[in-house]
Amino acid sequence: MAEKFDCRTTGVHPSEITPEHVYLNRRGFLKSLGIAGAGAFLAACGGSPPASPTGAALPAVTETAVQGEINPTDEPGDALTSFEQITNFNNFYEFTFSKRDVAKLAQEFPTSPWQVEVYGLVNNPHTFRIEDLLKQFTQEQRIYRMRCVEAWSMVIPWQGFPLAQLLEVVEPKPSAKFVRFETVFDPERMPGLKNHSYPWPYQEGLRLDEALHDLTILATGLYGKPMPAQNGSPIRLVVPWKYGFKSIKSIAKIELVETQPATLWTTIAPHEYGFYANVNPKVDHPRWSQASERRIGESKQRPTLLFNGYADQVAHLYEGMDLQVDY
Ligand SMILES: Nc1nc2c(c(=O)[nH]1)N[C@H]1C(S)=C(S)[C@@H](COP(=O)(O)O)O[C@H]1N2
Numbered sequence: 001m002a003e004k005f006d007c008r009t010t011g012v013h014p015s016e017i018t019p020e021h022v023y024l025n026r027r028g029f030l031k032s033l034g035i036a037g038a039g040a041f042l043a044a045c046g047g048s049p050p051a052s053p054t055g056a057a058l059p060a061v062t063e064t065a066v067q068g069e070i071n072p073t074d075e076p077g078d079a080l081t082s083f084e085q086i087t088n089f090n091n092f093y094e095f096t097f098s099k100r101d102v103a104k105l106a107q108e109f110p111t112s113p114w115q116v117e118v119y120g121l122v123n124n125p126h127t128f129r130i131e132d133l134l135k136q137f138t139q140e141q142r143i144y145r146m147r148c149v150e151a152w153s154m155v156i157p158w159q160g161f162p163l164a165q166l167l168e169v170v171e172p173k174p175s176a177k178f179v180r181f182e183t184v185f186d187p188e189r190m191p192g193l194k195n196h197s198y199p200w201p202y203q204e205g206l207r208l209d210e211a212l213h214d215l216t217i218l219a220t221g222l223y224g225k226p227m228p229a230q231n232g233s234p235i236r237l238v239v240p241w242k243y244g245f246k247s248i249k250s251i252a253k254i255e256l257v258e259t260q261p262a263t264l265w266t267t268i269a270p271h272e273y274g275f276y277a278n279v280n281p282k283v284d285h286p287r288w289s290q291a292s293e294r295r296i297g298e299s300k301q302r303p304t305l306l307f308n309g310y311a312d313q314v315a316h317l318y319e320g321m322d323l324q325v326d327y
């Protein structure tokens with residue numbers, strides 16, 4: 001069974017929200033290293049990869065890592081995953097199930113013009129153009145761990161803004177209890193949509209209080225660049241205390257609703273993927289353990305943390321709930 005997880009035993013801060021000045025210093029540091037091309041080295045990866053949600057074995061991963069050179073004081077032991085890894089090891093089933101091929105297939109994906117329709121149980125329904133979202137909301141830097149349900153993880157420096165700010169503008173009505181998100185449906189550009197065994201478009205959902213939590217962001221870029229297509233350009237959700245599949249990419253619609261919405265994963269395999277999908281080392285996936293994970297760029301396993309290490313900020317949202325039942 002899992003040991004006790006805390007920042008003392010793991011060397012991980014409960015929070016990796018990095019103040020902007022630290023990030024900017026780091027960016028200066030990365031720049032001074034010429035990080036885009038410099039210093040990357042190849043290392044073999046250890047351990048056998050877990051099965052994907054579809055049950056297919058994942059391809060072996062060849063790592064390029066930069067951990068050795070980056071040692072900022074704000075994240076002891078938790079270096080950023082390299083830009084190269086973040087943008088070449090992706091889950092984006094609308095393109096392909098093959099993580100290493102998403103980047104190539106998504107290259108031509110058009111993300112302008114783009115708009116996000118926000119509607120449903122709100123006083124001010126509004127369709128936002130992406131350029132207005134970028135202007136209207138101050139883009140912040142947030143460094144978050146991302147833990148995929150497949151038991152691998154990354155540390156990603158996003159830019160974006162709290163979803164709460166957008167929701168304030170549209171004013172949810174008292175009857176709104178959940179937020180439903182939908183990815184764009186573009187079969188001409190997204191070859192994976194030809195697989196009709198999936199209930200496209202990709203949909204996700206959050207309880208309204210989860211959506212309003214300050215950790216929940218709409219991300220518009222990473223590593224200081226506009227969002228790469230393979231990571232969900234031009235705008236995607238990031239909910240760092242939940243499994244990665246909740247962080248829906250390339251969002252076209254946001255709807256405020258009264259009842260818990262169906263999601264792609266709860267529709268396909270409700271016994272394997274719950275609506276909450278909070279990272280929890282004590283609730284195993286029926287087909288594999290969730291007690292530990294492999295940080296992309298590293299070969300060793302590290303313990304998985306309750307709520308992905310963000311328990312101090314989010315545990316109160318689930319008080320009184322049985323996390324074994326509402327997983
Ligand atoms: N629309 C859409 N969003 C998605 C997915 C997807 O297949 N389609 N995959 C999810 C999963 S399983 C993970 S782990 C993350 C991966 O995000 P990344 O490729 O930016 O690391 O995106 C999530 N969002």
Ligand SMILES: [Mo]
Pocket residue numbers: 091147148149150243244245
């Ligand atoms: Mo995932």
